[in-house]
Amino acid sequence: MSTPSLLILPGDGIGPEVMTEVRKIIDWFGAKRDLAFDVTEDLVGGAAYDAHGAPLSDETMEKAQQADAVLLGAVGGPKYDVLDFSLKPERGLLRLRKEMDLYANLRPAQCFDALADFSSLKRDVVAGLDIMIVRELTSGSYFGEPRGIFTEGNERVGINTQRYTESEIARVARSAFELAKRRGNKVCSMEKANVMESGVLWREVVQKVHDEEYPDVELSHMYADAGGMQLCRWPKQFDVIVTDNLFGDLLSDVAAMLTGSLGMLPSASLGAPMANGRPKALYEPVHGSAPDIAGQGKANPIACILSFAMALRYSFDEGAEADRLEKAVESVLADGKRTADLMQAEGGTPVSTSEMGDAIVAALDASL
Numbered sequence: 097m098s099t100p101s102l103l104i105l106p107g108d109g110i111g112p113e114v115m116t117e118v119r120k121i122i123d124w125f126g127a128k129r130d131l132a133f134d135v136t137e138d139l140v141g142g143a144a145y146d147a148h149g150a151p152l153s154d155e156t157m158e159k160a161q162q163a164d165a166v167l168l169g170a171v172g173g174p175k176y177d178v179l180d181f182s183l184k185p186e187r188g189l190l191r192l193r194k195e196m197d198l199y200a201n202l203r204p205a206q207c208f209d210a211l212a213d214f215s216s217l218k219r220d221v222v223a224g225l226d227i228m229i230v231r232e233l234t235s236g237s238y239f240g241e242p243r244g245i246f247t248e249g250n251e252r253v254g255i256n257t258q259r260y261t262e263s264e265i266a267r268v269a270r271s272a273f274e275l276a277k278r279r280g281n282k283v284c285s286m287e288k289a290n291v292m293e294s295g296v297l298w299r300e301v302v303q304k305v306h307d308e309e310y311p312d313v314e315l316s317h318m319y320a321d322a323g324g325m326q327l328c329r330w331p332k333q334f335d336v337i338v339t340d341n342l343f344g345d346l347l348s349d350v351a352a353m354l355t356g357s358l359g360m361l362p363s364a365s366l367g368a369p370m371a372n373g374r375p376k377a378l379y380e381p382v383h384g385s386a387p388d389i390a391g392q393g394k395a396n397p398i399a400c401i402l403s404f405a406m407a408l409r410y411s412f413d414e415g416a417e418a419d420r421l422e423k424a425v426e427s428v429l430a431d432g433k434r435t436a437d438l439m440q441a442e443g444g445t446p447v448s449t450s451e452m453g454d455a456i457v458a459a460l461d462a463s464l
């Protein structure tokens with residue numbers, strides 16, 4: 097088989113900083129595990145706007161469509177807040193998700209034992225936590241029409257529309273059930289069927305897919321507000337959570353804090369299989385461009401590095417190598433290495449972004 101292609105889009109803020117560390121990891125797999133990738137780098141977000149006047153050029157979009165996998169850092173920054181909505185860095189990311197039809201966004205939240213005392217929740221609430229949030233990513237209120245800011249009488253009105261078709265719900269539900277079969281065999285679906293018609297349809301369709309195709313997977317339903325509360329109260333009751341685009345955005349940030357830091361959470365956005373059998377895929381950390389710490393060497397690269405581990409697992413069928421990388425991260429944390437986001441106010445000296453990357457490479461070496 098030919099060398100798989102990987103399109104790297106570092107983006108803005110801490111995006112390029114954490115991506116530099118991922119490049120070290122990619123190089124390591126090439127040199128030490130004979131896992132070579134044909135890597136191309138390009139611009140997205142504010143960086144693309146600065147170069148081309150648009151947050152994603154048509155050429156970059158086409159490269160993303162052709163790539164075996166895309167790895168993205170982060171987009172956005174205060175400098176771009178004044179731009180017209182259509183030119184904002186975030187639109188570049190949303191275009192990638194929509195045009196690649198990446199409907200299933202997998203956001204795992206795993207608590208590494210070494211960080212269990214660092215979570216804002218008690219150790220026994222989070223220790224050993226391993227949940228997977230499956231967020232619908234190409235529809236719902238992020239994309240529904242009508243949308244916009246309109247004038248109505250003598251004032252303006254801002255409109256976004258929550259919209260889901262049965263097929264959009266069914267396909268992401270299937271992704272969740274398939275994942276659950278390989279994990280704890282449990283799915284909890286979250287919506288607001290008590291107040292939203294789209295939530296009523298969501299619940300009905302998820303139940304139907306379950307009854308007809310996955311009767312052996314345990315399914316429960318929960319209102320999304322209660323789901324947020326339960327995630328903080330006793331997160332280990334969950335295995336796979338499936339939810340819509342907006343609720344998934346909120347609930348995955350909540351889940352991030354269970355693991356200790358937003359700087360720890362990777363994600364995979366998957367679409368339908370391509371001709372070569374691989375799913376269309378984009379991998380990115382859950383966090384943003386962190387303008388408050390950008391350029392200071394403080395960013396935690398682990399979320400982005402673990403996103404590459406997800407690429408190894410879901411795009412390249414290299415589950416054992418993904419395990420190797422995740423174990424390397426775990427051992428570095430067990431050794432006490434911490435970037436600043438993983439330190440209590442009173443504790444020790446943090447390592448820099450590049451020191452964390454180097455330590456993970458050293459742990460990979462030690463794994464051989």
Ligand code: NAD
Pocket residue numbers: 110169170171172173174186189358359360380381382383384385386387388389394395396397399437
């Ligand atoms: P953010 O995730 O950038 O930052 C939130 C907080 O978490 C900040 O205090 C930041 O310093 C910290 N943080 C985030 N990632 C970290 C890391 N790897 N290491 C250490 N600390 C980290 O969210 P925000 O401040 O709400 O948004 C900033 C910009 O990023 C906005 O323009 C937003 O639209 C964008 N954003 C982009 C993405 C993405 O590209 N996928 C995701 C979220 C936000």
Ligand code: IPM
Pocket residue numbers: 172186189190345382384
């Ligand atoms: C995320 C981000 C994005 C979202 C933004 C930057 C478009 O918050 O990936 O979680 O809202 O989906």
Ligand code: MN
Pocket residue numbers: 345346349382
């Ligand atoms: Mn978000």
